[in-house]
Amino acid sequence: MIVYNFIRSMDPCNGGTVTACSIYNEAFKSLGLDSHIVSISDHEENENVYSLAENVSSVYGFSIKALICCFKKINHKSIIVVHGLWQFHGFLALLLSYFKKANVIVVPHGMGGAYFDQFKLKKLKKYVYWFFVERLLIKKASCIIYMGEGEKNFCSDLLAGAFSGKELIIRPYLNKVDTLSENFSGLAGLDSDFFNILFIGRDDPIKGLSGFLHELSVIDESCDFDICLNIIGPFSKKTIAGYLRDFKNIKINFFGAIYSIDKYNIIKNSDCVVVPSKYESFSLVALESLMMNTPVIVSNNVGITYDLPMCAGVLIYHDDNELLDHLRHVYASDIKEFDSGQVLELFTKDNFLSSLKLMLSDVSYVSKP
Incomplete structure (x- = not known):
């Protein structure tokens, strides 16, 4: 066979x-x-x-x-x-x-x-x-x-x-990843003085990045901490220029397409990962984040929310207010110490x-x- x-x-x-x-x-x-x-x-x-x-x-x-x-x-x-x-x-x-x-x-x-x-x-x-x-x-x-x-x-x-x-x-x-960096050295663009949010995805409207940036631009005005949105994905120069022009009040870093160990290093050293998709059947990105013990904030339109048990590192939002509450919660608490074992035992x-x-x-x- x-x-x-x-x-x-x-x-x-x-x-x-x-x-x-x-x-x-x-x-x-x-x-x-x-x-x-x-x-x-x-x-x-x-x-x-x-x-x-x-x-x-x-x-x-x-x-x-x-x-x-x-x-x-x-x-x-x-x-x-x-x-x-x-x-x-x-x-x-x-x-x-x-x-x-x-x-x-x-x-x-x-x-x-x-x-x-x-x-x-x-x-x-x-x-x-x-x-x-x-x-x-x-x-x-x-x-x-x-x-x-x-x-x-x-x-x-x-x-x-x-x-x-x-x-x-x-x-x-997901296969376990070894040899990860424990600090920001060598991770160009990540600044420990900022609250680092990470988005990973392709340049597609269904991934919800544009809507998330609009939400973030409003949220940033009422936040008492500095936000930096780091983006991993194959985005065109035209798209990047448009986002940088339209959302000047947000610090945005584009890393381009990054894979394997380099991607996992950035996930591990981020404060949280966001999955704001308008529709997504599962989301391996959310799973990768939990494997790195990095909190993930997920839109309720993402299918993996049906499969994840309640866990300190999994935060699901339905609107702007809930998104802001989750960001403040991750910023204010030592949530990165959560145990992802309960979640990952399903996968x-x-x-x-x-x-x-x-x-x-x-x-x-x-x-x-």
Whole structure:
């Protein structure tokens, strides 16, 4: 049995989906399976990724190279794990499930949100793609795996009537990080004289950064401490210039795209991490923060809030006033001494592997007609 983890791109700028795909690939290998990552858009192949790129610019772009290669390698004994929706690799998996009888598992990674809550002409491409591709892919899937209760709730409206198979919640885990800096030395831009708030995310309106900056600009006027917002993510020069121009009363540092140990160093030395998303199915950033024992302030629109037990380091806000209260609470108290063990015990590698193993033995891998 060979597992193929299908994803559009393993570019780390794509965030949580890339991290989760790597986690699944690692976990399948830990269970003794031959597992591979298959990327449709990456142009640099490495030892961990099969790159089937063919200058595909659109997420719906068709790749003849990917089609031919997969038809040669994949058969009825193969398992395809589709990471994410609304992209060409889902269409490719659908074709392989029909013509090669491959078994399909879908991991939406938050891409099953309420896209069709009201009709909009600009979403016409998505309506068509849903009817002819995604809806059929969901019907063919042996199983859908959600990262948490929040994501399952967010996806329920879209998938209602399209899927009648097995739905599972398998919470992700993060590998422990060593060799962290205990002070601000070497962390350019972090100033211990400020209350350092950290935002990690891509340049996308759904991540809520613009709204958070508006909230922060109002809050800053009534705060009796100096705030610095540090931002990690692949932001364009135009976006950065716009934020610096529009929010001059806030000290803002842009670190750019930072990964692995450097990112964790900044998380650890921040006073708190904020996740202000308008919609987010889970949030690995929140999990990373708790792993570093850094308090996280999360919008109530973030799915991980359904899965986190009450804990001193987890603060959920619904409006500006509650956000200000949480910031003051973190500033005034020694909250960084909280014990994140109670929270993180839900997100362990052992739990993940046990759930994955149970899923593999429980789900019938006979391709649906």
